[in-house]
Amino acid sequence: MTETDLRDEADSVLSRLVGKPEGEGRLREDQWRAVRALVEEGRRALVVQRTGWGKSAVYFVATALLRRRGRGPTVLVSPLLALMRDQVAAAARAGITARTINSANPEEWEEVHAEIAEGAVDVLLISPERLNNPQFRDGPLSELTASTGLLVVDEAHCISDWGHDFRPDYRRLRTVLAEMPAGVPVLATTATANSRVTADVAEQLGTGIDTSGTDSSEESAPLILRGTLERDSLSLGVLELPDAAHRLAWLADHLAELPGSGIVYTLTVSAAEEVAAFLRSRGYPVAAYTGRTEGADREAAEADLLANRVKALVATSALGMGFDKPDLGFVLHLGSPSSPIAYYQQVGRAGRGVDHAEVLLLPGKEDQAIWRYFASLAFPPEDQVRRTLGVLEEAPGPMSLPALEPQVDLRRGRLEMMLKVLDVDGAVRKVRGGWTSTGAPWTYDAERYAWIARQRETEQEAMREYARTSACRMEFLRRLLDDDHAAPCGRCDNCTAPRFSAEISEATLAAARGELxxxxxxxxxxxxxxxxxxxxxxxxxxxxxxxxxxxxxxxxxxxxxxxxxxxxxxxxxxxxxxxxxxxxxxxxxxxxxxxxxxxxxxxxxxxxxxxxxxxxxxxxxxxxxxxxxxxxxxxxxxxxxxxxxxxxxxxxxxxxxxxxxxxxxxxxxxxxxxxxxxxxxxxxxxxxxxxxxxxxxxxxxxxxxxxxxxxxxxxxxxxxxxxxxxx
Missing domain, CATH: 3.40.50 (Rossmann fold)
Incomplete structure (x- = not known):
């Protein structure tokens, strides 16, 4: 088959995927480069492209082509259930059978396992946490590792310490990669990565990707495709207000002026619930969306926003990756995220399918205190880690988290995160019944952990600078994310003029003060x-x-x-x-x-x-x-x-x-x-x-x-x- 024939076949799959008549869909040039590298050359690739660029099209088209050539199913590691739901639906449009194994569908696992064994599944979507589930790891995963035709790591920035949502289980992919047969293509995708994150993702995946941004001509070399982060539809702005009451009152007075429906991000769960309650009291149809929101309520809230039945979801970072609403008209932040990566990840939800979307940041004096709190949940000090390892070494058998927790000085969530990191490092192993020590030597990398802390402080300062800058905000943000093509956007409040007045009514301010x-x-x-x-x-x-x-x-x-x-x-x-x-x-x-x-x-x-x-x-x-x-x-x-x-x-x-x-x-x-x-x-x-x-x-x-x-x-x-x- 010639390269032209392969390109025509790929474009045909794309047409079905996007719902266009045969022959009208055509891959972007970099999409085609990635598909060709995966299908024809069996290479590993890292695709860093802006939200809405079409990264999912790459792996669905590649999957269809590989399956036609007798290759095994694609294993797609995806971080969020919402993202999985969207991807299963997208796959079906392209004639690709996708199934998922996650915490929300245990009743389907046996059926999905049988379908995989029969060869009836083209794409299996799993969460990174499944990779360290003993029953899955020692059963279906080992079989899939030997037979998979393509491994896809979506939202790959989660691998990095700099990611929007650090997930230790993502680091287990290094083990999966090491056990896969030679020649199996691997694709990692993300919309949000500066050079540091790109290098970290490549290192964690063990891809050996050349992060210089060049593409080697050798077929065996990995491919990196990094595009511009420019988003022509986004108009960025910052509005400094005296205190929380003024910010809440401004939102109540001006929310109706923001185009369409959108997302209001807050830094904490309680703030999201508080703001949503106040806006509802002022007559706005809004809903809170946080890590405390029940699964069914989350799905209902997402559906309401997609159908424009609400003006906004007031959300924490729980609403982020995977939520796809092309006509989302605005993203507003009450409080600044602690890094440019997190901020760009969240504002990227807006303006995918419309010509204009508003992005507005209302920073608060309390932001830094909240950043400090979350920073305190970082990797524990060495004495606590050594204590945990000692307890496991002395235990007669596996220890569950409830049994281990009283023996060490760590809360359940932080203890589990630490154990996952130690598992990836080879010091402990999760088995049926709990955790055990492997007895392997382990070194506490104090220098690396301190470096991480310093870099996070640097990124916090970058966000403070973003709020203060008089330069183009999109250019400033793109430079923070190491976009070599960064240039003035001509749309933000510094390039043009502030689009929103700081004016608020005395009655609304009084009501906001009363609420707070x-x-x-x-x-x-x-x-x-x-x-x-x-x-x-x-x-x-x-x-x-x-x-x-x-x-x-x-x-x-x-x-x-x-x-x-x-x-x-x-x-x-x-x-x-x-x-x-x-x-x-x-x-x-x-x-x-x-x-x-x-x-x-x-x-x-x-x-x-x-x-x-x-x-x-x-x-x-x-x-x-x-x-x-x-x-x-x-x-x-x-x-x-x-x-x-x-x-x-x-x-x-x-x-x-x-x-x-x-x-x-x-x-x-x-x-x-x-x-x-x-x-x-x-x-x-x-x-x-x-x-x-x-x-x-x-x-x-x-x-x-x-x-x-x-x-x-x-x-x-x-x-x-x-x-x-x-x-």
Missing amino acids: HRPGVEVEPRKMWPTGLPSIGLELKGKIPETERTEAGRALGRLSDIGWGNRLRPMVAPQASDAPVPDDVLEAVVSVLTEWAKGPGGWASGEAEAPRRPVGVVGVESTSRPQLVRSLAERVAAIGRMPLLGNVATAYEAGVPPRSNSAQRVRTLEGAMQLPASTAEAVTQARGPVLLVDDYTETGWTLAVGGRLLRKAGAEAVLPLVLGIQS
Whole structure:
């Protein structure tokens, strides 16, 4: 077959894929170069092209051509279920049978396995997490590795430490590549990668791609195709506003002016829910979309946006890769993402199939605090990693995450991420029943982890510069992403003029302030002890008895909120100076108490199950903010005309670090917290419910352990009251 015949065949497949009459579809030149390299030359390729360029067309056309030539099925590693749904539908249009194995369809796995064995599947879509599922890894994956005709890694920037959503399981692809027969083509695609990410992706995949941007003429050499990041339809802008209330009010006053329907991104889950609730109260059809949103609700929200039944989805980064709405009219950010890669990835959702789309950034003063929080979840220090490896080495068999967690000082999610990295590094292995040590030597690459931290700080500064620059914003962003073709766009607010006024109405600003400053968040009580406590010397397990449990409490606000969170974060930050509770904060706390008393379950609600009015106040002794907590307890007691009954004392052992997972936290608190005799006697004599006051709660265990002491001393009920809740 000549090259012309192959090109005609490829264009014919493309025509069916995009729904055009035979002969009217034609691959772009770089699409054709990639298809030819995969099908005719069996090469490995990395395609870095802007959103909407047609990367999926490359692997679907290549799949169809390879299958006609008797090659095995394509294995497509894809990060999101939404993306999988879209790709299955797209494949069907091209006459390609695509199936998926993911966490949402376990009832179909057996049927899909049978279809693969029969050769009836052209494309199998899997999540990167499937690669380390023992049942899949040791069964279907090993068979597919031997027979696959093409391996595709979609959204390949996820492999990188610099990706929009770092996924350790993506790094397991190196193992899959090493086990594949020689000559199997490999395609990695992404829309978002600077030179550093491109190099990292190539290294993680083991492709050996020449990241200089040149294409070797040798057929055995990998191919890299990197295009311009220019998006002619996007008009970028930045609007600086004084505070969160002004940003929320601006959005309520101007959302209707934004073209079509779109996405409003926030940095935290609570902010997304808060903003969506306010916009709905102002008459806008919007919905929140976060990692906390149930799967069915996510699908419904996506469908509503696709059908323009909502003006916007107010979303976290949970809505990103894979969501394809060609006529998306705008992307607006309330708060700046921490890197140009993340920002370009999100704004790339807009303007794919329309001539003009608005992209607007409303940065906030709280952005940097939120960046610092997420940065704190990076790869753990060496002593914690070594402790985990030691526990696994001494274990008689595999250890599950619940069994391992009490033995180490890491929360479940961070522990699992660390184990996945160690698995890829060969130090541990996931098997049926949990995790085991391989006994292989492992080196803690402190230099690399420190370098990663420094580079992330550099990218955060780049985003601050993006907001401040007076130069062309698209050119600035493209240069940050190492686009050699970057040039002034002629469309952004700096190239032309600001397209949006900062003007907002006083009525809307007042409503926004009222929404953000409305105090009061429920603090859910702990009802179960962490698993594994007996293994670390505490005979506590199962349900916490009702006679030892606190009631639902109240916080003034969430530390991640854009309302009270902005006021509270500086007060409880590690570097904050200690001072008595400010008057405005105390006033808000009093309003929380008032509403709590009258609301559902409150002591003034008249409900039969509600606790009686508190008869006294007990503070939690603070080692970091003694003035703040003591003054809060004293002033609440005075305003409520209740006695201050004393405090729950804390005596941490010298050198004991803060505990980050529940089991270790409870062990530390059980050894550190005690009720002084005077406080115990006062509580016993008070004969009623007590308020337990602290500065903030993160895990809920300080309140649970302190409340247990008070209940055992005779408190009828314990009602926790804190300034902030970390959630």
